[in-house]
Amino acid sequence: MNRLIGLFLIILLGTSCAKEENLIPDLPVNFSAPLTDPRLSRLSTAGGAISLTGYGVAGIIIYRRADNAYVAYDRCSTVNPEKKTAVVLDDPTLTATDPVSGAKYLLYDGSPVKAPAKTSLKQYNVIVTSSTLQVIN
Template structure:
């Protein structure tokens, strides 16, 4: 009886403690730049978006909505283990995962076309003294 109990516990531990790979990994993000930076020139008006590489899992998307700035990781939330970087659509209201065809809204990061069901990973954005800060 004790052997069965131990075997049951061992099976439970082995099969229930696996690390889930269906979420975009957490990595430290600490991006800052003056809003006058040429890389951010498309953010001068609402509806503008820029891609910044070298931050997050697959880079950053910074979008200027009518109510302010938002930032997301470019890593698609659909099969994030592939680290497929979304690309900007024209006009810049959505982004597309070139690996799966999923589309995401830049207003809130939510999926607008399957197969994705999770929103893009978002980051905190602060603007102070004409400088933008993106962090988590």
């Protein structure tokens, strides 16, 4: 009986310590725009980023990395994701910050760089053709 109680406590402690999981819901995302779209003008050079509302859980961020690859993330902070707090772009646009918790995320790969964030931003697929940029999941 004592072993059963001990095992139960270990399982309970193990699951309660994993507070921050990436619980960002999977909502359909399908953003598409010509590369000449004025909304994308900040993406014309490496290090540029834009944020858009109306897509995903809390909007999306599109970032152009130094290797000229594009990455896209949901703006929903991974700290208390049930609150759907949208991260905001910092200046310069190397990071994005959760205005409520103060958590920061690196835009290069979405990874957390400042507590209390422990989980990366939810990433979406980016497809670039000769004339169009598309963000999908």
